[in-house]
Amino acid sequence: MKIENTIEDLHQMLNNKEVTVEELVNESLSKSKLVQKECNAFVTIIENPIIKEVNSNLLSGIPYGIKDNYSTKGILSTGSSNTLKDYIPFYTATCIENLEKCGAIAINKTALDEFGMGGTGTTCHTGIVKNPWNKLHMCAGSSAGSAAAVAAGVYPFALGSDTGDSIRKPAAFCGIVGYKPTYGMISRYGLFPFASSLDHCGCLTRSVKDAAIVVDAMKGLDKNDQTSWDSSNIHLYNSIDGQVKGKKLFYIQNIVDLENYTNPSKELKEHINNFYKTLDLLKKDGVEVEGINIDKALLNAIPSVYVCLSCAEATSNMSNLTGIIFGPRGKGENVTDMMIDHRTQGFSPLIKRRFVIGSYILQKENQEKYFVNAQRVRRLIVDKMKELFKTYDGLIMPVSTGPAPLLDNPKDSVSVDDVSVLEEHLQIGNFGGFPSITIPNGFINDLPVGINITGNCYDDINVLNIAYHLESKMPYKGQIAPLKEDNHE
Ligand code: GLN
Numbered sequence: 001m002k003i004e005n006t007i008e009d010l011h012q013m014l015n016n017k018e019v020t021v022e023e024l025v026n027e028s029l030s031k032s033k034l035v036q037k038e039c040n041a042f043v044t045i046i047e048n049p050i051i052k053e054v055n056s057n058l059l060s061g062i063p064y065g066i067k068d069n070y071s072t073k074g075i076l077s078t079g080s081s082n083t084l085k086d087y088i089p090f091y092t093a094t095c096i097e098n099l100e101k102c103g104a105i106a107i108n109k110t111a112l113d114e115f116g117m118g119g120t121g122t123t124c125h126t127g128i129v130k131n132p133w134n135k136l137h138m139c140a141g142s143s144a145g146s147a148a149a150v151a152a153g154v155y156p157f158a159l160g161s162d163t164g165d166s167i168r169k170p171a172a173f174c175g176i177v178g179y180k181p182t183y184g185m186i187s188r189y190g191l192f193p194f195a196s197s198l199d200h201c202g203c204l205t206r207s208v209k210d211a212a213i214v215v216d217a218m219k220g221l222d223k224n225d226q227t228s229w230d231s232s233n234i235h236l237y238n239s240i241d242g243q244v245k246g247k248k249l250f251y252i253q254n255i256v257d258l259e260n261y262t263n264p265s266k267e268l269k270e271h272i273n274n275f276y277k278t279l280d281l282l283k284k285d286g287v288e289v290e291g292i293n294i295d296k297a298l299l300n301a302i303p304s305v306y307v308c309l310s311c312a313e314a315t316s317n318m319s320n321l322t323g324i325i326f327g328p329r330g331k332g333e334n335v336t337d338m339m340i341d342h343r344t345q346g347f348s349p350l351i352k353r354r355f356v357i358g359s360y361i362l363q364k365e366n367q368e369k370y371f372v373n374a375q376r377v378r379r380l381i382v383d384k385m386k387e388l389f390k391t392y393d394g395l396i397m398p399v400s401t402g403p404a405p406l407l408d409n410p411k412d413s414v415s416v417d418d419v420s421v422l423e424e425h426l427q428i429g430n431f432g433g434f435p436s437i438t439i440p441n442g443f444i445n446d447l448p449v450g451i452n453i454t455g456n457c458y459d460d461i462n463v464l465n466i467a468y469h470l471e472s473k474m475p476y477k478g479q480i481a482p483l484k485e486d487n488h489e
Pocket of ligand 1: 116117118119141142161162163164165166167194310
């Protein structure tokens, strides 16, 4: 199918009249239906998208998907939660307006872990999202539907959001690219807030250059988001040249080295060896790559700091979900009972657990011990990274401990027991607001795995450049999951 091409290629094809916008939209819609049936990736399929003209803009006439925690005027926007199952916003998120101005065409709204709070794609109010590479496995989350759709070739890009790793982990498990730029580069006005100090907008694509094209279009100063900043002098796509000679990267040796694991599984061994092989590709091209040991106590604190801060901020942000202003009305004789009923019926157990943790942390007598201390440790982690970024151009790491787990064995990624730093280290990118990108790094057990590059704030071009270079050395750019109706079922 033509829609399975990258944005760059589709733009050429549209200009050469090898395909029309109508054809692309029709292909994208019909593929959406297949992916819905096989993977359950969408909350809404937009049946009659407005066809737009092709012009010089790379995104004109290009179909795309929107994670359902972005507000879209006149189109159901649920956050994949029963608390907003009937919510139709009266405004559109700024970054989507920016994409619409470029001529991109929204095809569907993709399913996510409820309000972005999860890492499995199994807590959407519309059900579990399945991995198009193997439907017995998860996509990871929370941008599960976006990842499944881009991997299956529904369109060349979809929007995601990333508070802990929600773009970059599903990208890895679905064999695609996931990029979150520096904090505030893209306005979050219209993104349902989860944990505002950690929330980033971003995208999932099948090539690094496509990710640059999409973020170039989404970004910009917005008076409605005071964390947004003026990046009009930054042109990501045009700045990518793939020059990496002389760059210096580090990886966190005490997370990666197999010596530090008691009884590493065959899978983990293969995964780590695969990572080292990819580092060799960079070294061959003149990149220095060094293993650095970071204080174990600091590393082990990452997941706990994330739990404290994200749950506290989420509890506060989501206190407006009462069923009074929006969402289905709860039953009750008075406002309090109505709100209690709405929240009791509407939220899944996972979210409720997080609100209990968040409320505990925010209690006056606990704030200093948990909330403020977590902020202090966050600062220590960020300072450590900034110190390293003085010497190194970026951090390179495997995204996870291996490929996507089986769906019948999901775990709430925010649990404090049995935590592996190798599964949670991407949260560093949210603590510091650092630009961070995942690209495919091969397969383990026929399932995709990813590699991640994270750089200092405002150093997006450098991060994209390294990723682009690496992508060009490996055969995974643009790969499409071979979704068949009988795929593993
Ligand atoms: N998996 C993490 C969580 O469950 C990250 C979520 C995200 O980035 N939105 O909170």
